Amino acid sequence: MITIVLIGFFALVGIARSRYQTAVTKSTTESSSFAAATAGVIPTLLGFDSPRTILLLFLNNTEIRPGGGFIGSYGVVTLDRGVVTSLFTDGTENLDRGTPATYVIEPPQPIKNYLISRWFFRDANWSPDFAESSKKALEFYAAEGGQDAAKITTVIGVTPDVVETLLTYTGPITARGKTFTAENITDLLEHTVEIDFLQKGIKKEERKDVIGDIADEIVRRTTHLSPTKWPKILRDFDRLIAERHLIVFDRDPKIAAQLDEIGWSGRMHAGTPDKFMFVDANLAALKTDRVMRRSVTHEIFRDAATNEWRARVSLTYKNTGSFDWRTTRYNTYTRFYFPAGTRFIYGDGSQKSFKNPEPAPWDVGEELGHTSIGSFFVIEPGTSETVTVTVALAPHVVAAIEQGKYGLYVQKQLGTHGFELTTQHNFGTSKVQNWTGMITQDRQF
Structure with missing residues (x-):
């Protein structure tokens, strides 16, 4: 879908650099990431050095x-x-339907417990680090007989936010009798490929052909955009990159390092000195994320009984939807990430399943240089639930507090629209740090 549009946009930027040089140059101070990439890594991705074959993930x-x-x-x-x-x-x-019968990979335990017993390409992106998810996607793609698998050099992931942004410039597009706009394309396209095709007698394997029609028209219209619009387009793409709606991985370590440097890679980062991140995995909850709202309270305090420094994270989910063809109870396996050396103390709010309210076990381990703490949660439509995790801070974080050098890096999950964060950091008399605001991009406190 929008993956085609994205490549069309990249191609237009690369080919039109000379035509639109004034617009691109003007945007340099306003859109550092995309402007820098236009002058650097994009020509490589577009095959100006050598042909590139790219796997596009919607x-x-x-x-x-x-x-x-x-x-x-x-x-x-x-x-x-x-x-x-x-x-x-x-x-x-x-x-996935054509996967060889002999290629059977056991999925991560949460997928096996709550979704499916066999791992496929469509579920490959289990890692919150885009490079790791891309490597796994490439592994499945090749094993399942994907076209041109051996030639792929690059993986690009995009969310619907990218095409919604492009449609604000191209205007509404009519395809196969329906008019798609920036405001309705995600919902209308979902209904078209999930519901309408049945009513119209369209074969299931052909139900997404409309995507190509939309993409072709967006590329055609983008070609004819006025050069005066390019600075704003680049600023919008810079925002999409910062909010992790456009992410890129490359097999070449040098290119991968460039992508990381300009903030395109979607890698997990350690933070200094403290770090917090939570990662949801919608498991058999339809398209319910469109109605979910999240808020987080992150507390730092010295425990009165043990005198040790602790963090308590309270994550509140609000399911604002009701049961329909795309909305249901929200089933999520959620992982909380802290710096390596963090010790799990207590967790509350987990549930074995929507049929079994008993607490689900908490999985604690080391992953991607972090301490990972995960469990399963259920939020019924029209309700709110709060999940709480309490940990003992890693030794290097404690040392930073005692030296008056505490800092917190908050990393947002790829593809999400953000959450409200409240920090309540109590370091003793007259040393309380409170903040409330929206996290739509990674942030260092």
Whole structure:
């Protein structure tokens, strides 16, 4: 879907650099990430050095997964000096359906417990680190017989927010009798490919063909945009990158390092000295993320009984929806990430399943250089639930507090729209640090 649009946009930026040089140059001080990439890494991704074959992942963030969203559709495009020489798109269910019977991979335990007993390409992005999820996606793609698997150099993930942004510039687009706008495309397209195709007698494997029609028209209209609009487009894309709706991985370590440097990689970062992140995985909860609201309270305090420094994180979910064809109870396996050396003390609010209210076990381990603490939670439509995790701070974080150098890095999950954060950090008499605001991008406190 929008993966095609994204590549079309990249190609237009690369090919039109000379035509729109004034607009791009003007945007340099206003849009550092995208402007820097336009002058640096994008020409490489467009195949100006050598042909590039890119795996495009459509990350549906109305069904959030750790790596940015459920992989509902994908595409493979080859670019040679900015020219698309081959292009293929499909729904992931078609690729997974052809998986060899001998290729059976056991999924991570939460997927096995709450979703499916066999791991496929569509569920490959279980890691919150986009590079790790991309590597796993490439592994499944090749094993399942994906087209041009051996040639793929790059993985690009995009959420619906990207195409919504582009439609604000192109205007409404009519495809197969329906008019798609920036405001309705996510919901209308979801209904078209999930419900309407049945009523119209369209074959299931052809239900997403409308995506190509929309993409072609967006690329055509983008080609004719006035050069005066490019500075604002670049600023919007800079925001989409910062909010992790556009993410890129490359097999070449040098290019991967460049992507990380300009903030495109979606990698997990350690933070200084303290770190907090939570990662949801919508498991069989339809497209309920579109109606979910989240707020977090992050507390730091010295425990009166043990005299040790602790953190308490309270995550409140509010399910604002009601039961319908795309909304249900919210089932999520959620992982909380803290610096390595953090010790789990207590967790509250987990549930074995919507049928079994008994507390689910908490899984504690080390992952991606962090302490990971996870469990399963259920939030019924029209209700709110609060999950609480209490930990003993890692030794290096305690040392920072005692030296008066405490800092907190908050990392937002890929593909999400953010959450309200309240910090309540009590370091003793007259040393209380409180803050409340929205987290839509990674933030260092």
